[in-house]
Amino acid sequence: MSTGLATDTLRRFNRTYTQRIGVLEESFLGLGLPLGAARLVFEIGASGAAVRDLRDRLGLDSGYLSRLLRDLESRALASTAPDPADRRRRHATLTDAGRALLERLETRSDELALRLVAPLTERQLDRLTEALATADLLVRAATVVLRAVDPTGPAATESMDRYFAELADRFPDGFDPGTPSPLDCFTVATSDGTPVACGGLQRIADDATATVDEIKRMWVDPSWRGAGLGSRLLRHLEDVAxxxxxxxxRLDTNGTLSEAIAMYERSGYRRIGRYNDNPYAELFFEKTLA
Incomplete structure (x- = not known):
């Protein structure tokens, strides 16, 4: 399929869907708020949220988010205050009226969704569910942000902790990361402000014959696999190298990580002999960089 056809299809779907869910109406779902403000109520939620997290999740600039928050405050639906855990950050919470509005928003959203799919047969519902799940994953994958972070900072640490937890679950004898060696650089992929993939580089050889980087701690959230994010991250790390x-x-991996092994082989990596003493590594790969 050409890029043009995919673009036309996506735009047509956007026009159809936004019309049918009431995005074009000034009062979204008849709640007296435009869509942007109603979505912010949903994102703040019953337990509240850090303003910085709201900005990351919604992809809004600080000025526009501040205006939305002021609008909710003027309607007595939300309030903002310094975060008790970090006074430099602001935290948004819903008032009693805001939480009541959130309940109506949830109820009316469910009712609208039910009305939209009511005419469909069970087979059509299955097709729709599968198609929308695939579309959601691929659109989010296309809009993932890859950014360099401090290899010892909180974003890298959070991603690596999730990576180590998965290895501990998948390896037959568990996994003990010990004291990880420091990396030269680290990339975290985020979607709606949440880390969904990561990987870093470490220089392991630099002499007259070769300058070799090793890929370390490469991980993709299981719910994102199949969307091409792993291959995109791998290409990015190669470009950084x-x-x-x-x-x-170079890179090493464990034999249980079959999906990773298949991706490396598709990407032009060839198997080589052991080059390190990693006790969990069973397969070793190398790729020459043009």
Missing amino acids: RSRRATAI
């Missing part, structure tokens, strides 16, 4: 003047890139 090239920018560091690496002539080759």
Whole structure:
């Protein structure tokens, strides 16, 4: 399928869907709020949320988010205050009226969704559910943000903790990361402000014959697998290695990680002999960088 056809299809779906869910109406779902403000009520939720997290999740600039929050405050639906855990950050919470509005928003959203799908047969509902789940995953994958972070900072630490937890669950004898060696650089992929993939590089050889970087701690959230995010992250790390003047890139993996092994082989990595003493590594790969 061409990019143009995919673009036309996506735009047509957007026009159809936004019309049918009431996005074009000034009062979304008849609640007296435009869509942007109603969505912010939903994101703040019953337990509240940090303003910075709201900005990341919704992809809004600080000025527009501040205006939305002021509008909710003027309607006595929300309030903001310094976060007790970090006075430098602001925290948004819903008032009693805001929580009551949230309940009506949830109820009316469910009712609208039920009305939209009511005419469909069971088979059509199954097709719709599968198609929308795939579309949601692929659109989110296309809009994932890859950014360099401090290898010892909170974003890297959170991602690596999730990676280590998965290895401990998948390896037959568990996994003990010990004291991880420091990395030269680290990339975290985020969607709606949440880490969904990560990977780093470490220089392991630099002499007259070769300059070699090793990919370390590469991980993709299980719910994102099948969307091409792993391959995109791998290409990104290769580009970073090239920018560091690496002539080759290596990695190791465990035999239980079959999906990762298949991805490496599709991406042009060839199997080589053991080059490190990682006790969990069973397979070793290398790729020459043009």
